[in-house]
Amino acid sequence: MAQSTSLLVLGTVGRNSLWNIYLKSTRLGSLSFRYKYTQQRALSNSHPTNGEDPILPVLIIGAGPVGLALSVLLTKLxxxxxxxxxxxxFSRHPQAHFINNRSMEVFRKMDGLAEEVLRSQPPxxxxxxxxxxxxxxxxxxxxVDHMRSEDFDHVVSPVSVAHFSQYKLTRLMCEQLKELGFHIENNERRIMHDDFVSERQLQxxxxxxxxQPSNDFVTVKASFHGEGKSTQKNIRCQFLVGTDGAGSTVRKLMGIDMKGEKDLQKLISVHFISQELGQYLINERPGMLFFIFNEKAIGVLVAHDLREGEFVLxxxxxxxxxxxxxFSSKIFEIICKLVGQELADINVVDIKPWVMHAEVxxxxxxxxxxxxxxxxxxxRFPPCRRVWDEHWYSRCP
Structure with a gap:
C-alpha cells in the first residue's frame, strides 16, 4: 500500500508571471519539480488597488503537505x-507515510527538511x-522486500526514500514557515476581529x-465560525492555488469535473497505539505493511512507527x-482477531471512513x-491499486 499523498500538481502559471512552475508527477512519493524564474511581472509585492486592501501575489487554500511545501518554496523564492x-x-491522523527519492530531493532545498526526515524516521x-x-x-x-537498491545507493538520487507519517511532516513544515516569518493564527478572538489576510499568515x-475572478486578480470569500458566530472575509490575490484535498472546494467552485473511476472501495481507517504490538513486531516480523487474511477478519495494517507502536488499520x-x-463498539475485537491474540495496551486514537478513487x-x-x-x-488515486484490488476483491462477499 505504501500510501502516499499528493504534493504538487501545477501547470504554467500565466505567461506574464514572475514564476512558471511545471510539475509532472503527482504524489508525495513521486514528485518531479523544476522551475524557472523570469523577471516579467513582480509577484513579490502586495499592492492596493483604489485604496482597498492589498492584493496578495499568491493565496493558497489548504494547509496539508502540498500547501505547506508550496508556501515554503514560494517564500524562499x-x-x-x-x-x-x-x-x-492540524490532523493527528498519520495518513500518508512513504516519501520517494524525488520528493526528498525537493525537501533538500527546504532548509534541511530531507535530513530531518531521515533522522526522525524509523530504522x-x-x-x-x-x-x-x-x-x-x-x-x-x-x-516481500519492497525496497530496491537504487532507493538507497545514492546513484540514481543523492538522497534516500523515507517512511515518515504525514502529520509529523506537516509539523516540520510548519516549523519552517515560522522560521521564514509566517504567523500561524488559530486564536478565535483575533481572527474574528481581523478583517483581512496578509502575507506570511497561515489562518x-x-x-x-x-x-470571483476578474482580469487582474481573483477575489476569494472565506468564512470563519467562532465564538458562537461567523464572519466572512474577502481576500484578493493575483493567483489562487487550491491545495484543499480530494474533496477540493476550489475545484468544485470552479466547476472542474473529475474523470476516471470513482468509489472503488470504501474503508474504515483506525488509528491506534500499542507499544506491546510494536515491540512484538520489531522482535518477530518487522515490516511496513501487513496484509492479513483469516476466517474472522480481514485488514491491512500500516506500521507507521514500530518504535512508538503507532499503527493505522x-x-x-x-x-x-x-x-x-x-465499528466503534467492535474495533478492539477486530484488532485482536487480526493480531491473533489480545493486547493489553490498545489506545484507539480515532476512526475515520474514506473512499478510494482513481480520478484526475x-x-x-x-x-x-x-x-x-x-x-x-x-x-485522487488508490494506494498501490493492484495490490489492494487483489486483497479486497478476492474476499468480497
Missing amino acids: GVKCAVLEKNKD VEFWQKFIYCTSLTGSIIGS MGHECIAI QIPFYPPQQRLED AENFLSCGNRVILAGDAAH
Whole structure:
C-alpha cells in the first residue's frame, strides 16, 4: 500500500508571471519539480488597488503537505503568499507515510527538511517488508522486500526514500514557515476581529465559500465560525492555488469535473497505539505493511512507527449495510482477531471512513490560469491499486 499523498500538481502559471512552475508527477512519493524564474511581472509585492486592501501575489487554500511545501518554496523564492486552512487544528491522523527519492530531493532545498526526515524516521530494517499473513502472530503466507537498491545507493538520487507519517511532516513544515516569518493564527478572538489576510499568515478555521475572478486578480470569500458566530472575509490575490484535498472546494467552485473511476472501495481507517504490538513486531516480523487474511477478519495494517507502536488499520466498509458506529463498539475485537491474540495496551486514537478513487481533474488551471489545482485537489488515486484490488476483491462477499 505504501500510501502516499499528493504534493504538487501545477501547470504554467500565466505567461506574464514572475514564476512558471511545471510539475509532472503527482504524489508525495513521486514528485518531479523544476522551475524557472523570469523577471516579467513582480509577484513579490502586495499592492492596493483604489485604496482597498492589498492584493496578495499568491493565496493558497489548504494547509496539508502540498500547501505547506508550496508556501515554503514560494517564500524562499521571494514570492509573497498566505495560506487558509478549513480545519481549526492540524490532523493527528498519520495518513500518508512513504516519501520517494524525488520528493526528498525537493525537501533538500527546504532548509534541511530531507535530513530531518531521515533522522526522525524509523530504522529502514523496520519498514522495508510487506508481509502477508493469517494474523500478526500467526502463519506468514509470504513476505516481500519492497525496497530496491537504487532507493538507497545514492546513484540514481543523492538522497534516500523515507517512511515518515504525514502529520509529523506537516509539523516540520510548519516549523519552517515560522522560521521564514509566517504567523500561524488559530486564536478565535483575533481572527474574528481581523478583517483581512496578509502575507506570511497561515489562518486556521477558514473555509473558502466563493471565488470571483476578474482580469487582474481573483477575489476569494472565506468564512470563519467562532465564538458562537461567523464572519466572512474577502481576500484578493493575483493567483489562487487550491491545495484543499480530494474533496477540493476550489475545484468544485470552479466547476472542474473529475474523470476516471470513482468509489472503488470504501474503508474504515483506525488509528491506534500499542507499544506491546510494536515491540512484538520489531522482535518477530518487522515490516511496513501487513496484509492479513483469516476466517474472522480481514485488514491491512500500516506500521507507521514500530518504535512508538503507532499503527493505522484499514478495514473494508460496506454501507448502508454497515455504519461507522458499528465499528466503534467492535474495533478492539477486530484488532485482536487480526493480531491473533489480545493486547493489553490498545489506545484507539480515532476512526475515520474514506473512499478510494482513481480520478484526475479535467483541468488543473482555470480563470485565465489564475486559479490552479494542486495535489489531491487535482487527482485522487488508490494506494498501490493492484495490490489492494487483489486483497479486497478476492474476499468480497
